[in-house]
Amino acid sequence: MEEEPRKQRELNLVLLGRPGAGKGTFGIKLAALLDVPHISTGDLIREEMKKVSSMSRRIAEVVSKGKLLGDEEVFELLHSRLQAGAARGDKGFILDGFPRTVNQAIVLDKIADVHVAVNFAQEREVLIQKCLGRRVCGECGRVFSMADVSVGDLRMPAIPPPIQCLDKMVTRKDDSEQSIQKRLQVYDEESKPVEDFYRKQGKLVNFDVRGGVSESWPKLLQALNLVEEQQRSSSRTPPPAIPTVWC
Numbered sequence: 001m002e003e004e005p006r007k008q009r010e011l012n013l014v015l016l017g018r019p020g021a022g023k024g025t026f027g028i029k030l031a032a033l034l035d036v037p038h039i040s041t042g043d044l045i046r047e048e049m050k051k052v053s054s055m056s057r058r059i060a061e062v063v064s065k066g067k068l069l070g071d072e073e074v075f076e077l078l079h080s081r082l083q084a085g086a087a088r089g090d091k092g093f094i095l096d097g098f099p100r101t102v103n104q105a106i107v108l109d110k111i112a113d114v115h116v117a118v119n120f121a122q123e124r125e126v127l128i129q130k131c132l133g134r135r136v137c138g139e140c141g142r143v144f145s146m147a148d149v150s151v152g153d154l155r156m157p158a159i160p161p162p163i164q165c166l167d168k169m170v171t172r173k174d175d176s177e178q179s180i181q182k183r184l185q186v187y188d189e190e191s192k193p194v195e196d197f198y199r200k201q202g203k204l205v206n207f208d209v210r211g212g213v214s215e216s217w218p219k220l221l222q223a224l225n226l227v228e229e230q231q232r233s234s235s236r237t238p239p240p241a242i243p244t245v246w247c
């Protein structure tokens, strides 16, 4: 009898951490590994900002100043995203940038079971350099880093875009020095208590991001007990096609 493929472990994760700590980068990788949606409230808000309305203009003003949107507005956007996902049959989630206030964490606890809260930590100077060097492809939406970060003995190499994205790079309006400083301050005041919220529940995993993505990813998998998932997933991935032209 053929052996049933072992089911992927279903995990609901929330990703905490200051701006630039790596929530988005690692969130996308974790979502692909666990086959769950990566839901970033920052992305949902930026989508909303593209609309032409008085509400989108007001949201853009709040975001560009580095402040948080009101809980109610964020719940509304997140709720519609979760509903759309449920209708498609989504299972589990990686929530990136939510919850950012204790009130958001309390509301989330009422509607879903959070299994693990990963808290990405990085030095303040590194975060500032990373946010200042962050660029987004205006077409495909992928995020790159133009900064070769070097602080003390820490080195984080730039992640340059591929050639097809090169002339479409845009800088997020809230990645100005002033807005970054404000977001760091807002994190300490409003979002830091969320770490305690999950620590008290025994769900907090602190992860120090020390180095580039390729260096940190295996350590993150270990910290989250996901090494086996990665091995299973690599064995399912077909080998790359043999290129006919070497370049």
Ligand SMILES: Nc1ncnc2c1ncn2[C@@H]1O[C@H](COP(=O)(O)OP(=O)(O)O)[C@@H](O)[C@H]1O
Pocket: 018, 019, 020, 040, 041, 042, 043, 045, 062, 063, 066, 067, 068, 069, 070, 071, 074, 096, 097, 098, 099, 100, 101, 104, 174, 183
């Ligand atoms: N859960 C949230 N509650 C309130 N505002 C949010 C939330 N998530 C995102 N935002 C708004 O969107 C902005 C961008 O968020 P995000 O893309 O997560 O960036 P970063 O983590 O780099 O600050 C935040 O500065 C804030 O204004």
